[in-house]
Amino acid sequence: MTGATAVSSSLFMPRVQRRRRSGRAFELLCMLLSLFGLAFLAVLIGRVLWEGASWISVKFLTNFPSQMFPENAGIKSALWGTIWLMAITTLTAVPIGVAAAVYLEEYAPRNRLTKLIHFNITNLAGVPSIVYGILGLAVFVRWFRLDRSVLSGGLILCLLVLPVVTIASREALLAVPKSIREAAYALGATRWQTVRWHVLPAALPGIMTGIILAVSRAIGEAAPLIIIGAVTYVAFVPTGPLDYFTALPIQIYAWTDASQPEFHHLAAAGIIVLLGILLPMNAVAVAVRASQQRKKLW
Numbered sequence: 527m528t529g530a531t532a533v534s535s536s537l538f539m540p541r542v543q544r545r546r547r548s549g550r551a552f553e554l555l556c557m558l559l560s561l562f563g564l565a566f567l568a569v570l571i572g573r574v575l576w577e578g579a580s581w582i583s584v585k586f587l588t589n590f591p592s593q594m595f596p597e598n599a600g601i602k603s604a605l606w607g608t609i610w611l612m613a614i615t616t617l618t619a620v621p622i623g624v625a626a627a628v629y630l631e632e633y634a635p636r637n638r639l640t641k642l643i644h645f646n647i648t649n650l651a652g653v654p655s656i657v658y659g660i661l662g663l664a665v666f667v668r669w670f671r672l673d674r675s676v677l678s679g680g681l682i683l684c685l686l687v688l689p690v691v692t693i694a695s696r697e698a699l700l701a702v703p704k705s706i707r708e709a710a711y712a713l714g715a716t717r718w719q720t721v722r723w724h725v726l727p728a729a730l731p732g733i734m735t736g737i738i739l740a741v742s743r744a745i746g747e748a749a750p751l752i753i754i755g756a757v758t759y760v761a762f763v764p765t766g767p768l769d770y771f772t773a774l775p776i777q778i779y780a781w782t783d784a785s786q787p788e789f790h791h792l793a794a795a796g797i798i799v800l801l802g803i804l805l806p807m808n809a810v811a812v813a814v815r816a817s818q819q820r821k822k823l824w
């Protein structure tokens with residue numbers, strides 16, 4: 527018996543060594559590809575900073591766009607339009623997405639219909655953003671007659687990020703141990719009391735991370751806003767949800783399409799402002815996740 531075991535071990539060892547070599551080669555390949563991507567990203571960001579950093583000023587942030595004089599152009603209307611869009615998107619997508627995740631995970635029966643809903647939500651998260659723009663053009667702009675308003679743009683971005691918020695919230699709820707629910711039920715708590723006072727607080731960091739990442743995606747989207755006809759030149763700040771609007775991605779796109787090289791520098795400055803909004807949001811998501819992991823370790 528010992529001899530047979532030794533023979534089988536000697537036959538198996540070359541395969542183990544080959545698998546280890548393949549694993550190390552694949553790890554090295556992944557590391558090289560990651561370094562290449564980071565280096566390419568660093569070159570792009572460096573070029574943007576080189577071309578646009580000198581154009582960042584208080585005047586750039588407080589002036590309206592100009593089609594004739596790039597030295598006087600600013601992003602005030604685009605910046606406020608982006609703030610309006612993110613406010614509408616967050617106020618609509620977050621309650622609906624979190625409520626859908628709570629219902630599907632805590633209340634819905636485990637049957638084929640629920641599995642089909644989960645499958646469709648996962649597929650919707652991978653749909654190109656331009657498809658949501660076409661849907662929003664048909665539903666919000668033409669059917670509901672909201673025209674090219676900031677409300678239409680916010681609702682389209684809500685549809686875009688809603689699957690992401692739902693999936694992230696559901697995964698956060700799934701990560702809560704079942705023992706917490708069982709302990710609450712054992713003490714006589716109802717299902718809603720269990721969800722409200724125990725499950726949701728435990729899942730809140732994961733839900734917040736998903737929300738921030740979803741909003742970070744929405745803030746940089748231009749394709750669905752172009753589909754509904756977002757205005758590229760707006761010389762006023764939106765004062766209501768039915769006003770016309772522009773956004774930072776739309777304004778950057780308009781400047782990159784201009785023939786004068788000064789407008790290209792303005793586009794780089796707009797990208798810097800957009801990154802200045804995106805990076806802190808992503809940093810908050812990372813900090814929340816790290817804080818939750820430290821609490822679990824304690």
